[in-house]
Structure formats: C-alpha cells, structure tokens
Amino acid sequence: MSLEIDLEQRDRILIVRLKGELDHHTSDELKKQLESAIEEADIQHIILSLKNLQFMDSSGIGVILGRYKKISQKQGEMVVCSINPTIKRLFELSGLFKILKLKESEEDALHMLGVA
Amino acid sequence: MSLEIDLEQRDRILIVRLKGELDHHTSDELKKQLESAIEEADIQHIILSLKNLQFMDSSGIGVILGRYKKISQKQGEMVVCSINPTIKRLFELSGLFKILKLKESEEDALHMLGVA
Amino acid sequence: MTNKGSNYMELSFSARSENEAFARVAVASFISHLDLTVEEMEEIKTVVSEAVTNAIIHGYEQDPEQMVYVSTRIEGEQIEIVVEDKGVGIENLDEARQPLFTTKPELERSGMGFTIMENFMDSVEVTTGTGQGTRIRMIKKVSPNKIYS
Amino acid sequence: MTNKGSNYMELSFSARSENEAFARVAVASFISHLDLTVEEMEEIKTVVSEAVTNAIIHGYEQDPEQMVYVSTRIEGEQIEIVVEDKGVGIENLDEARQPLFTTKPELERSGMGFTIMENFMDSVEVTTGTGQGTRIRMIKKVSPNKIYS
Numbered sequence: 001m002s003l004e005i006d007l008e009q010r011d012r013i014l015i016v017r018l019k020g021e022l023d024h025h026t027s028d029e030l031k032k033q034l035e036s037a038i039e040e041a042d043i044q045h046i047i048l049s050l051k052n053l054q055f056m057d058s059s060g061i062g063v064i065l066g067r068y069k070k071i072s073q074k075q076g077e078m079v080v081c082s083i084n085p086t087i088k089r090l091f092e093l094s095g096l097f098k099i100l101k102l103k104e105s106e107e108d109a110l111h112m113l114g115v116a
Numbered sequence: 117m118s119l120e121i122d123l124e125q126r127d128r129i130l131i132v133r134l135k136g137e138l139d140h141h142t143s144d145e146l147k148k149q150l151e152s153a154i155e156e157a158d159i160q161h162i163i164l165s166l167k168n169l170q171f172m173d174s175s176g177i178g179v180i181l182g183r184y185k186k187i188s189q190k191q192g193e194m195v196v197c198s199i200n201p202t203i204k205r206l207f208e209l210s211g212l213f214k215i216l217k218l219k220e221s222e223e224d225a226l227h228m229l230g231v232a
Numbered sequence: 233m234t235n236k237g238s239n240y241m242e243l244s245f246s247a248r249s250e251n252e253a254f255a256r257v258a259v260a261s262f263i264s265h266l267d268l269t270v271e272e273m274e275e276i277k278t279v280v281s282e283a284v285t286n287a288i289i290h291g292y293e294q295d296p297e298q299m300v301y302v303s304t305r306i307e308g309e310q311i312e313i314v315v316e317d318k319g320v321g322i323e324n325l326d327e328a329r330q331p332l333f334t335t336k337p338e339l340e341r342s343g344m345g346f347t348i349m350e351n352f353m354d355s356v357e358v359t360t361g362t363g364q365g366t367r368i369r370m371i372k373k374v375s376p377n378k379i380y381s
Numbered sequence: 382m383t384n385k386g387s388n389y390m391e392l393s394f395s396a397r398s399e400n401e402a403f404a405r406v407a408v409a410s411f412i413s414h415l416d417l418t419v420e421e422m423e424e425i426k427t428v429v430s431e432a433v434t435n436a437i438i439h440g441y442e443q444d445p446e447q448m449v450y451v452s453t454r455i456e457g458e459q460i461e462i463v464v465e466d467k468g469v470g471i472e473n474l475d476e477a478r479q480p481l482f483t484t485k486p487e488l489e490r491s492g493m494g495f496t497i498m499e500n501f502m503d504s505v506e507v508t509t510g511t512g513q514g515t516r517i518r519m520i521k522k523v524s525p526n527k528i529y530s
C-alpha cells in the first residue's frame with residue numbers, strides 16, 4: 001500500500017486526487033509532482049480530493065502547508081474535500097482550516113472556485 | 117482477518133464455506149463445528165467450498181484429514197471446490213487428492229454426489 | 233519483560249523510510265483481535281507513524297544502517313506502545329513538544345508530531361537527552377469489552 | 382547484525398496462537414515493496430505460519446509466557462527468513478523432516494510443516510537439539526527486477 005497521485009487541471013485549478021497512504025516516505029513524490037505542476041502549468045488554486053486517502057500523518061501537513069505558501073503568493077486558494085474523520089482531526093489540530101476551505105465534494109469545491 | 121465458517125446441509129451432504137484464514141489458531145473452531153454437524157445432523161458427505169479462503173497452512177490439512185476419517189467410516193465422500201493455486205499445491209504435497217475429489221464449483225460437487 | 237496474562241511483541245528494523253508503513257501495519261495487525269473502532273485503529277497507526285518517522289529523520293538523520301525499536305503490550309484495559317531510537321536525542325524537550333516547533337523546516341516538517349501523539353493517546357512519556365537516543369512510551373485505554381484475557 | 386545495503390527487521394512475540402496471523406502479516410508487509418507475485422507472497426506467508434506454529438505448539442507446548450523470534454533480511458536477490466524458539470528442540474531431525482511425520486497426532490497435526498517449507502523455499506536449514514531450541518533459516522530467491530537497492 002503506497003500512494004497513488006492523480007492530477008487533473010481545469011483552467012488554473014489543479015485537482016489532486018490521492019489514493020493510499022500519505023506519510024514521510026510517500027510525501028516526497030507528492031511534493032515533486034505538485035511543485036512541477038504549480039510552476040509549469042501556471043496553477044493558481046488547488047483542490048485536494050481525499051476520498052480514497054486511507055492514511056495521512058503530519059508529513060502530509062508539511063507538504064500541504066508548503067504548497068499553500070506557493071499558491072497564496074499568486075492569490076490562490078486551497079480547498080479540501082471528501083475527508084475522513086481521523087484526517088480531519090489532523091487538519092484541525094494543525095490549524096489548517098484557518099487557511100484552507102473544507103467542502104463535501106469536488107463539485108462543491110469547483111463551484112466555490114467559480115467553475116460551474 | 118480471522119475465519120468465517122458457513123455451514124449448509126442438503127440431504128446428508130454438508131457444504132462448508134470458508135472465508136478468511138485457516139491456520140492453527142482458527143482450526144480449533146472449525147474442527148468443533150464440523151464434529152458436531154457430523155454427529156448431530158447425520159452427515160455422510162462433505163463439500164469444502166474454498167472460494168473465499170484467502171490463506172491455509174498445514175493445520176488445515178490436519179482438520180480435513182481428521183473429518184475425512186469420520187465420514188469415510190460412513191462410506192461418505194469429501195469433495196473440494198473453488199480452490200486457489202497455493203492452497204491446491206498444499207493439497208497436492210499432502211496427497212489429499214488421493215482421497216478427496218476436486219471440482220470447479222459447488223454445483224459440480226453437488227452433481228457428483230447425486231444432487232441435481 | 234515478563235509476559236504474564238498479557239500479549240507482547242517487539243520489533244526492530246532498519247531506519248529506512250519504506251519501513252514506516254511496515255511499522256504501522258505490524259502494530260495494527262498485532263492489536264487487530266481487540267476489535268477497536270476504525271477511528272481508534274487509525275489513531276494508533278498515526279502515532280506509530282509519527283514516532284517512527286521522528287526516529288528515522290531526527291534521531292538517525294536517515295542513516296539506513298541504524299535500527300528503530302517498537303514494542304506493543306496489550307494488558308488489562310490498555311495498549312502500551314514504545315518507540316525507541318539510539319540516535320542524537322533531544323536537547324530541549326519542552327520546546328520540542330510545542331505545536332509547530334520543528335528543527336527541520338527545510339524538510340517541510342510541520343512540527344505537529346508530538347501534538348498528534350498527545351492528542352491521540354491517553355499518555356505520552358518521553359525519555360531523551362543529547363546523545364542518549366529517544367524513547368517514547370504511549371498508552372491508550374480501550375473499552376472494557378475489549379480487555380485482553 | 383550489520384545492515385549494509387540491505388533491509389532488515391526482527392520481531393519477537395508471545396507464544397500465543399493468535400500471533401500466528403500477526404507474524405505472517407508483519408513479514409508480508411516488510412517485503413511488500415518488492416512487488417512479488419501473489420503466489421510468491423502466499424508461499425512466504427505459508428512457511429512463516431508453519432515455522433511459527435511449530436515454535437508455539439512443539440517448541441513451547443503453548444506456554445504463552447515464552448517468546449518466538451522472527452527476522453527477515455532482504456539483500457541482493459534473496460529474502461532470508463529466520464524463525465527461532467528457545468524451547469524443547471528436536472531430538473531426531475531426519476525423522477522430523479519426513480512428510481507426514483508428527484509427534485502430536487492427538488492435536489491433528491498433519492506432519493507436513495517441514496515438507497511445505499522445503500517445497501515453497503529455495504533452502505531450509507534447521508539448527509536444533511534436545512533442550513537447545515530450534516532455529517529455521519529459510520531463503521527464497523527473487524527475480525532480478527525485484528532486487529533491493
């Protein structure tokens with residue numbers, strides 16, 4: 001059980017779908033892929049779609065905060081959706097909901113960012 | 117992941133459906149349930165239906181041999197069906213196919229025992 | 233290390249990041265017959281992951297020739313998990329336990345490891361010192377119908 | 382116990398039958414990144430189960446206060462698994478390794494444990510003696526594209 005990363009671009013929004021386990025070991029690859037997408041594809045907003053993410057620890061928080069810093073320099077927003085209870089508590093403990101929005105579904109998240 | 121045992125009786129045939137893992141730890145319970153079925157329900161034949169059995173080691177062989185002895189005293193037969201490759205090799209190594217028949221499906225096994 | 237009426241396991245492994253998942257799975261499998269809720273199980277996997285990752289990254293600075301030690305004991309109403317390394321140790325523990333404090337921001341560490349352990353477990357005891365390695369002993373109480381017998 | 386260029390883990394646990402599944406899962410999880418075939422993985426789980434069950438039933442006669450030891454090393458093209466107990470030991474090893482030979486027919490043992498280990502692994506070495514415990518060292522070669530690096 002490792003991490004599968006699926007990236008989809010819609011306008012300047014990057015939808016990041018994660019499946020499997022996000023820990024220190026798998027976070028490096030995620031960081032690399034997100035960095036090059038943000039640089040090369042001129043991404044402004046990020047939607048983290050975590051329906052199939054079965055595990056995440058604080059290494060995931062680190063990657064998310066790092067990418068948030070990048071897109072907030074471009075006045076971008078970060079939205080997270082379909083999050084399980086334990087991972088939600090990690091986000092709460094870390095104060096992540098002060099800087100990113102929580103939505104039920106990818107659709108809600110896209111809607112919030114102005115995509116119909 | 118432990119062992120789920122599902123028993124169904126048709127005439128004097130006992131269909132034993134196993135799900136999960138059959139090892140030394142779980143074999144005791146299986147032995148107990150089969151013993152009382154053979155004694156109390158007047159079983160003559162046994163069909164072992166192993167489609168959902170994910171793991172088995174030589175403890176399973178022991179339980180099967182023990183029950184075979186019981187029903188062969190009543191001129192009963194034992195048939196195994198829906199077996200995976202690794203478990204099939206265990207049966208082969210142990211010479212089990214000399215005393216019990218292998219069939220593709222429960223239907224084939226029932227058919228062989230004269231049930232339509 | 234007496235074992236009376238309890239179930240005990242200990243485990244050690246190379247300080248490689250691919251073993252973080254192994255450590256979580258091993259502990260989860262060891263306690264699987266306790267029938268914990270999905271959330272209790274997730275919490276335990278998370279704290280094991282935090283402590284083991286810290287041993288690898290901070291304790292050993294990712295030297296794969298070093299070994300990380302994990303043990304789990306199920307006894308009465310509690311699960312005790314110990315994660316230990318023989319690495320550099322922590323100089324200032326009070327500071328280290330603060331939320332968001334990290335000595336490795338360049339690795340994008342969030343500084344939330346200790347905070348998560350404290351929130352997900354009933355007690356967290358740390359024994360450490362410069363050059364003395366670090367030992368984290370964590371306890372979680374489980375509901376009485378899950379008592380090990 | 383040097384660790385150069387290899388990935389190593391060792392594990393010990395109470396001699397309780399519920400830990401047989403734990404031992405299989407731990408070894409399988411440790412080697413999971415090697416991408417073995419389903420059958421290779423099943424074979425390894427089976428031999429771990431055989432050796433651990435023997436340690437519990439024969440070596441320790443099910444005394445839950447005793448400990449069983451399992452280690453796994455991934456190195457070059459091979460996986461080495463060692464299962465050890467400090468129990469009664471085996472008096473006549475040649476006899477014990479015969480297919481269908483068992484000293485515990487009353488427990489419905491099939492006497493196939495050693496035969497299965499020998500068939501599923503590339504080599505099986507046994508070190509034992511009355512009162513000296515039993516150590517089983519098993520090796521399985523894996524295909525070159527699965528070499529650990």
Ligand SMILES: Nc1ncnc2c1ncn2[C@@H]1O[C@H](COP(=O)(O)OP(=O)(O)O)[C@@H](O)[C@H]1O
Nearest residue numbers: 286287290291328334335341342343345346366
């Ligand atoms: N096993 C350890 N060995 C040495 N230092 C450690 C260890 N665990 C934690 N620390 C120190 O404590 C700090 C805080 O740890 P933690 O709260 O887990 O956050 P993070 O791992 O994100 O830095 C670390 O940055 C490190 O300086």
Ligand SMILES: Nc1ncnc2c1ncn2[C@@H]1O[C@H](COP(=O)(O)OP(=O)(O)O)[C@@H](O)[C@H]1O
Nearest residue numbers: 435436439440477483484490491492494495515
């Ligand atoms: N760890 C052990 N300690 C003591 N005796 C053992 C051990 N493993 C195997 N033996 C002996 O070898 C015999 C054959 O073992 P095996 O082939 O696994 O069959 P089984 O476990 O079904 O008896 C056992 O019956 C037992 O007498």
